[in-house]
Amino acid sequence: QLQLQESGPGLVKPSETLSLACTVFGDSISSYYWSWIRQPPGKGLEWIGYIHDSGSIKYNPSLKSRVTISVHPSRNQFSLRLRSVTAADTAVYYCARDGRSRDRGRFDYWGQGTLVTVSS
């Protein structure tokens, strides 16, 4: 059974960089697309971006200028960096396995989510 686990600091100061990692257990990270999704308190889900180990990457246009998603096949991990954070970036951050080709948006496995609070 595939499992995903997010890790990283739960508190980040304004203007600093949020960094999270997602470790995949139970299967290789290769040959799949992997996404980051977040949910601010009291709000809906927002897709942040995806990555494939081939190097294919796509970001949400609204976050593109501040986001970097990387993949680390040797650790079976992928990661998220979000720069210049503000309180509006406070959210539960999820990592998820994304669908192939025309199935982009088909998130069939999710991590449990990790709350990141932006505050001084």
Next chain:
Amino acid sequence: QSVLTQPPSASGTPGQRVTIYCSGSSSNIGSNYVYWYQHLPGAAPKLLIYRNNQRPSGVPDRFSGSKSGTSASLAISGLRSEDEADYYCASWDDSLSGNVLFGGGTKLTVL
């Protein structure tokens, strides 16, 4: 504001059938698959429907999806108390070089 529009709330009594709608446009629902997610408090979202109307293994057949033009719907029949959750539609959008859109979510209350 989400480009995929869902009603903020829906409700029904146990045993009833409830339908949740998701409205989009030609660049998303009109030309791509629709997915539905169930989100219970404190848990990760769960894929309920993929490719408009397909159920993953383990999802009861009480849940069904459909799509027509630029709109989609999720129907839940034989409503149960454990169905009380937030429901989100999602679809790929071809505009602005492409991205995944989620609806704003519908809070389903089982009365």
